[in-house]
Amino acid sequence: MPNLYKYGKTNRIGINYSPIVQFWTYEYICTMYERKIPLSLNCGLDLIGEVLYGKWKIRLLWFIHEGYKRPSELQRKIPDASRRVLNIQLKELEEHELITKTIYPVVPPKVEYSLTEFGETLIPVLSALGQWGDEHQERLRYLILKRLEQVPIDKDVIL
Amino acid sequence: MPNLYKYGKTNRIGINYSPIVQFWTYEYICTMYERKIPLSLNCGLDLIGEVLYGKWKIRLLWFIHEGYKRPSELQRKIPDASRRVLNIQLKELEEHELITKTIYPVVPPKVEYSLTEFGETLIPVLSALGQWGDEHQERLRYLILKRLEQVPIDKDVIL
DNA sequence: CCGTATCCGACGCGATACTG
């Protein structure tokens, strides 16, 4: 969970670009729930981060958007994710109302996911992200791989 | 080779959405390095996810963009992040060539960060993200908080 | 003012096995 935070007032990311931001920090609410580290939901970037957080979520959204709706299809598309995690993240997406799940009462079981309208609104945003990545892919790949070579040993790992 | 990445990172962002995607997947290369779970750098979303990954990076980028350049300023802006993590993430941003660091040889020490041109290109994208979050903030807050109430106890945590 | 080191808790997620 990314959202462990307890920061508050000054640190809304969106400061300039988003006058909409409000000040009655959710910190307050969250501490009431005794979460050790409260969420910060003060600005748009925090919020979207909350919803997209998860290793496979964006992938899932995109594939569903592309028409791969059944769990087995998704699994085939994302073979590196375990069934367990896929289910967990799909459920989260569902709870965030970005997708809906339809269970057909047939044998063998059949399940289909699809984007909600709300989910659809996210697609252009994801596109924008991906576009930036695509535009700079050469450079990014180079930089990322270079970094990995430099730091082959994790600093936190005791040898 | 130490086994970092044995269990991939939790990317906030990552997906194969793009037709540009190439198939000589980096997965391949990565497995050659004996990483158990390869990085996926196949598409723009994967790449951008790699670069933005980190709890405070987006915030850092934004604040630097806004003109808060010195470590102490940034720290004040993000009081919940420890100095350690801030430095780590700043260094990563630097290695990814999104920001530059200038050290002035004076006493007391003075350091300044600023966005590179490359880093600047990321700003509109972040704006887009934040904008979506802002537009739907009511709903998002509601949904996120609702979910948290439902699952107050993490399933994986042993009590 | 600036940076880094060590310790450690939280939790995401992979592996595997089992049910309907």
Added chain:
DNA sequence: CAGTATCGCGTCGGATACGG
């Protein structure tokens, strides 16, 4: 085909303390 349970590893990041 779809879903869940249990287990344990690994990584991020917080707390604190020290050195320049």
